[in-house]
Amino acid sequence: MDTVLLQLDAFLSRPFQGDDSGLWYVLMAFSVALPCSLLGCFLLLRRMALVGDAISHSVLPGIVIAYLIVKDLSSPWLLFGAGATGMLVTVLIEMIHSKTRVKQDAAIGISFTTLFALGILLVSLFTRNDHIDADCIISGELTHIIYYEALELFGKEVPMPLITSTIVAIGAIGAIIVFYRLLMLSSFDAGLTASFGINPKVVHYLLMAVLSLVVVTSFRAVGAILVIALLIIPAASAYLCTHRLKTMLLLSGIHSAISSLAAMYIYVNFECSIASAMVVAGLLLFIVAWLFGPVDGLVWKWKRRYFRSESYDYGEVDH
Amino acid sequence: MIIDTLALTLIHKALLASALLGLMCGVLGTFVVVRRISLVGDAISHAVLPGVVLGFVISSQLGDPRNPWIIFGSATIVGLISMIVVRQIIATTRLKADAALGIVLSGFFGIGLFMKRSMLDLMDSAGGLDSFLFGNMATISETDLQAVVIVGVVLTTLVLLLMRPFILVSFDSLFAETLGYPVKLLNLVFYTLLTITIVVSLQAVGVVLVSAMLIIPAATAYLLTDRKIHMMLLSMFFGAGAGVSGSFISASVSSANIANGAAMTLVAASFFFITCLLAPRHGIVAKWLKSKRQRHKVTTENALKAIYKLVEPTGDPRSAITINDYQTERRLETAEAKLQLKALKQQQHIEYLDKQQLTLTPDGLKVAQTVVRNHRLWELYLTSQANYQADHVHDDAELIEHLLDEETVRQLEAELNFPTTDPHGMPIPRPEAS
Missing domain, CATH: 1.10.10.10 (Winged helix-like DNA-binding domain superfamily/Winged helix DNA-binding domain)
Known part of the structure; x- marks a missing residue:
């Protein structure tokens, strides 16, 4: 019995042995995943999941251009550059969609691939020996945060990227709380929002601006592609469990916390990147929600169907 | 094979492969744009990653480190599975298509990255795997090229043969059904062909930019004509044009290592934006x-x-x-x-x-x-x-x-x-x- 407990203890403490880096990884993962999961709820309700995808790819040229100007990967100007191209892609999608006969799905595809290609081109032309490399763009390198300079806080050496992402997370959550009613209203009924004298377009671009900021902060940790997982998978899992937006936001946040922590265990046991571990953990939670979610759970549906067919089993029903 | 006897240089191989890829993407892209499923292409290209990794593992275990047929095969199967999962999510939950695609795209891709790192010691040449992520013409071997040529020819012929039913199903699947076409089978064939095209193109263009090669040439053609057959021909032309000139640019600028996929995409995008402005009727x-x-x-x-x-x-x-x-x-x-x-x-x-x-x-x-x-x-x-x-x-x-x-x-x-x-x-x- 004691050996089992000892093994469990060893397993549980394994990611956090040695220095503080394990703690920083979990906090970094959580500070990135939390604002993503909350914004993802609104994206999901607005049926804009793939716009999140488009933005997460389009921030690349912005980051590269800003980096080429300031030559410092931790500079806040990178956020501005990325935010600018993130907004640019939403404008570009809207323009192609409204000015030509090309439909919205194709407009999204054209806009973000073009900007992403531009980013890749800039990377390969100008930054060959610098920190931005292709691998980092695709899957991110969360573990690199401990190589950045650190700030002394509460007697610990806190890495700078963690501080930046925490500030962005607090800002994003603050924005969601302040504009909660507006976001909720415009997500469900744009017409009603307009009748209250608030332009839904303004809300839309506000959301896109916050999203761009959050996405670019996550970019360094999880790369361009897995950001969508952080945006959509928690929100979708929560959506399968409830009909209420507040509950959905809460569940989505809990999902991001569990998957950031679980990711550490997957990371130390399978030697994969933390980002992909977060996605795998999140996906497992999604499958649980898909099967057992109180609203949409497959198991409840099967059960209901089974009992119904049993109680009404009077042979062929005549219509 | 004829390709062996020609003693092709690297650049010729690259140009041939990209022309073929451009043609294939152009053909299938026409249907993708007309059916408004552009982002399905994007989802498939990301979701096949576990299949690619599995293909590398299987062919390494069989002692033939990079057999293109095994890799293409397992990737195609995983791509189709991902589409089935998308359908199931939409059918059994309240989640809409965009969310289902987002989940499958990022989820499968995450699993792929996870497998790539954790199965590293089961593979002989993991370096080849990276070219599937980012696209790299230089890693395309003679066997790869043969596979691309064979797949390209078979696929283009199939699409041309099945053109009428495909067009009908794309525009009005209910009408096609009343005419007695096997709509479900046709859709399965279509998605299989689409997945194969994406898988074959991955190696040259990379995960993200495959969808560019699918969508952009076809959308360009869409601005120029109303007839589907013309659209398909134009789309093939733009696809091959972007493919050839993109890989030519990336090969000839030797001072910088310009990714092939990025060059192709930017050429295709410039075709598109010029056409957007100047198209005779829809510009x-x-x-x-x-x-x-x-x-x-x-x-x-x-x-x-x-x-x-x-x-x-x-x-x-x-x-x-x-x-x-x-x-x-x-x-x-x-x-x-x-x-x-x-x-x-x-x-x-x-x-x-x-x-x-x-x-x-x-x-x-x-x-x-x-x-x-x-x-x-x-x-x-x-x-x-x-x-x-x-x-x-x-x-x-x-x-x-x-x-x-x-x-x-x-x-x-x-x-x-x-x-x-x-x-x-x-x-x-x-x-x-x-």
Whole structure:
């Protein structure tokens, strides 16, 4: 019995042995995943999941251009550059969609691939020996945060990227709380929002601006592609469990916390990147929600169907 | 094989492969754009990653480190599985297509990255795996090229053979079903072909930019034509063009290591944006010119109509009016009235008798009569055929008078039995009689 407990203890403490880096990884993962999961709820309700995808790819040229100007990967100007191209892609999608006969799905595809290609081109032309490399763009390198300079806080050496992402997370959550009613209203009924004298377009671009900021902060940790997982998978899992937006936001946040922590265990046991571990953990939670979610759970549906067919089993029903 | 005997250099191989990929993506992309499933292509290209990793592992275990057939095969199977998962999510939950695609795209890709790292020691050459993520022409071997050629030829032939049913299913699957086409089977074949195209292109273009090669050439073609067969040919042309020139650029700029996929995408995108501006019918410039011409036409016709209404009571349509009359009739500032009349003079619709007096030219009279006739015919049509009240028809007619063509007018006249007066009792002029 004691050996089992000892093994469990060893397993549980394994990611956090040695220095503080394990703690920083979990906090970094959580500070990135939390604002993503909350914004993802609104994206999901607005049926804009793939716009999140488009933005997460389009921030690349912005980051590269800003980096080429300031030559410092931790500079806040990178956020501005990325935010600018993130907004640019939403404008570009809207323009192609409204000015030509090309439909919205194709407009999204054209806009973000073009900007992403531009980013890749800039990377390969100008930054060959610098920190931005292709691998980092695709899957991110969360573990690199401990190589950045650190700030002394509460007697610990806190890495700078963690501080930046925490500030962005607090800002994003603050924005969601302040504009909660507006976001909720415009997500469900744009017409009603307009009748209250608030332009839904303004809300839309506000959301896109916050999203761009959050996405670019996550970019360094999880790369361009897995950001969508952080945006959509928690929100979708929560959506399968409830009909209420507040509950959905809460569940989505809990999902991001569990998957950031679980990711550490997957990371130390399978030697994969933390980002992909977060996605795998999140996906497992999604499958649980898909099967057992109180609203949409497959198991409840099967059960209901089974009992119904049993109680009404009077042979062929005549219509 | 013929390719062995040709002793191709690296650049020739790259050009051949990218031309073929461009053609394939162009063909399938046409359907992707028409069916509005552009983002499905994006989802598949990411979701096949676990299959690619598995293919590398299997072929390494079989002792043939990079067998393209095993890799293509397992990737295609995983791609199809991902589409089934998307369908299941949409069918069994309240989640919509965009969320389902987002989950599968990022989830499968995450699993792929996870497998890539944790199965590293099961693979002989993990370096080759990276070219599937980012696209790299240089890693395409002779066997890869053979596979690409064979797949490309088979696939293009299949699509051309199945063209009619594919087009029908893309536009109206219900109608196709009533005609007796096996719609589900056709869709399965279509998604299989799409997945194969994506898998084969991955190695050259990379995960993200495959969807660019699928969508952008086809969307460019879509701006240029309304006929699906033309669209497909143009899309193949743009795809191959972007493929060849992209890989040529990336191979010839040796100072920088420009990714092949990025170069292709940017070439394709420049085709698209140029076409957006300059396409003969659907281009932005063409549309702008058309709307400008239309605005000009409406202004001219409204001015001539006002003059006609002034001279109509006198019985002689060529009788003279003054600038002042026109200004009062249209309730304009003096300067604006003069400006409008100057424009009419330039088009020789009116001529001045002296400084103040002016009259319609035969040309101007004809235009004026046509517009007034259209207006009154339409009013009559609305009151007699559509049961409108006589005092409700003016605003409608005010808009349609500029748009009716001669053929429609003939039909209206025949329908209304060649009327002479409108519902308000005003005579309907006959421009050709004068």
